[in-house]
Structures are given as structure tokens and as C-alpha cells.
Amino acid sequence: MRGIEQIPWLYDSGMALIERAGLGRWRAWLAGGVRSGRVLDIGCGTGRNLALFGRGVRAIGLDPCPQSLLKARRRAPGVPLVCARAEALPFREGAFDTVVSGLVYCSVLDVARGLGEVRRVLKPGGVLRMLEHVRSQRPFAAWLQDRMQPAWTWFTGGCHPNRDTEASVAAAGFVVDPTSYRARNDLRRFEAHSR
Numbered sequence: 001m002r003g004i005e006q007i008p009w010l011y012d013s014g015m016a017l018i019e020r021a022g023l024g025r026w027r028a029w030l031a032g033g034v035r036s037g038r039v040l041d042i043g044c045g046t047g048r049n050l051a052l053f054g055r056g057v058r059a060i061g062l063d064p065c066p067q068s069l070l071k072a073r074r075r076a077p078g079v080p081l082v083c084a085r086a087e088a089l090p091f092r093e094g095a096f097d098t099v100v101s102g103l104v105y106c107s108v109l110d111v112a113r114g115l116g117e118v119r120r121v122l123k124p125g126g127v128l129r130m131l132e133h134v135r136s137q138r139p140f141a142a143w144l145q146d147r148m149q150p151a152w153t154w155f156t157g158g159c160h161p162n163r164d165t166e167a168s169v170a171a172a173g174f175v176v177d178p179t180s181y182r183a184r185n186d187l188r189r190f191e192a193h194s195r
Contacts, residue, residue: 003157005107008046008071015048026182026189028052030102030131033191037097040121042086042114043104047072050079060096062089086114094123102131105165107158115172119194128174128192135164136186161186 004010019027031041031052041049044061045068053059061081063069069081084090086108099118108114118128136142145162152161166188169176174192181190 003153003155003159005045005157005159006065006067008068011068012046012048012071015046019048022184023187026131026187027102029189030100030129033129034098034100038095039098039100040089040091040096041100041102042089042118043101043107044069044072044081047075047079049100049102050076062086085109086117089117089121091121093120094126095121096126097123098127098129100129103133105130105132105168106160106163107156109158111163111165111168112172115168115174119173122194125193128169128194129190130165130169130192131187131189132165133161133186134166134188135162141186 004014027048031049034053034057036056037058039053039057039059041059041061044050044063047061050059050061050072059079061069061072061076061079062084063072064083064085066083069083072081082090086104087110099122105111105114122128136145142162149160149162153159169192173195175195177191177193182188
């Protein structure tokens with residue numbers, strides 16, 4: 001069985017509901033904060049971020065799911081799309097000014113390797129912009145995430161609700177810009193630069 005992350009119409013329907021409930025403003029921040037340059041939308045899925053980039057942005061979408069990329073093609077027809085995983089980005093070092101990641105690193109198989117690849121493809125001084133859900137800081141909620149994780153990961157096709165993505169970003173050598181940092185429940189959004 002494919003998880004809901006690999007069924008584009010189902011994923012998009014769920015995302016549309018969540019975005020109407022407030023996530024849409026955070027997604028607009030994620031893509032809207034990129035004003036120019038070469039941008040990699042890692043884990044672009046069905047292209048929900050790609051349609052939000054401005055005119056001065058030269059974006060490339062990347063996702064491991066071919067069915068999602070077909071939907072992304074319809075949503076952002078002029079954007080180059082690449083079928084690949086975060087852990088093996090098929091780009092040269094320093095190819096991008098910005099890497100955008102929206103609700104992706106919960107599903108990356110090897111988070112450290114995937115973030116290492118982001119560092120590799122970013123230019124010196126480049127920016128990582130992330131919107132992610134993270135392991136809860138509330139003990140009971142974290143315990144609940146741990147208990148539901150195996151079934152949730154199977155159901156969604158890869159999402160780990162209990163990942164401490166913030167700690168992974170720091171361990172990969174990125175420094176979060178505190179002026180960009182926002183937290184709401186178990187959601188985080190921020191810009192980070194490599195050390």
C-alpha cells in the first residue's frame with residue numbers, strides 16, 4: 001500500500017484543509033520569502049510551494065514520487081522537476097542560493113545525509129528555509145507521538161511525527177536565524193545558514 005504522501009489527490013485534499021486552518025500563511029512565508037536566485041524545492045510533492053515563488057526566482061522541484069511530480073507539472077508548468085531523494089541530490093556543489101523544505105524532513109529516510117546534501121548544494125552564504133512539524137516538547141504529546149509513529153509512518157508512507165528536526169538541522173551544521181524563527185504547537189518555521 002502506498003501512503004497518503006504518495007497519493008497526490010488525497011495528499012492535496014488533506015493539505016488544502018490544513019492550509020485553510022492556518023498552515024497556508026506559513027507556506028506563503030516559506031516560498032514568499034525567496035525573492036531571487038536559484039532555488040531548490042526539496043520534496044516539492046504536488047508543487048504547492050512552486051506556484052508561490054516570485055518572478056525573480058529560478059526554481060527546481062525535486063521529489064522521489066513520480067505521481068506527485070505529475071501533479072506538480074500541472075500546478076507549475078514551467079518549473080523543471082527532478083525525481084530523486086534528498087539523500088542523493090543530483091546537483092553540483094554550490095548550485096543553489098536557497099533550499100526550501102516544506103513538511104519534508106519528517107519523511108526523509110536518512111535525515112543527516114539529506115541535510116548534508118543540502119549543505120553541499122547551497123552556495124556559501126546560502127539559505128535553508130524550512131517549515132516542519134517536530135517532536136513535541138510536551139512530555140505526554142511526545143510519548144503519544146512515539147506510540148503512534150510506526151502506524152502513522154505506514155499510513156502516510158513515510159512521515160515520522162516524533163522527529164526532532166530542529167536538533168538535526170543544528171547537528172548538520174546550520175544556525176537558525178532567530179529573527180525568522182516561529183513556533184506554534186509542534187510546527188516550526190525558520191531560515192538557517194551553514195556555519
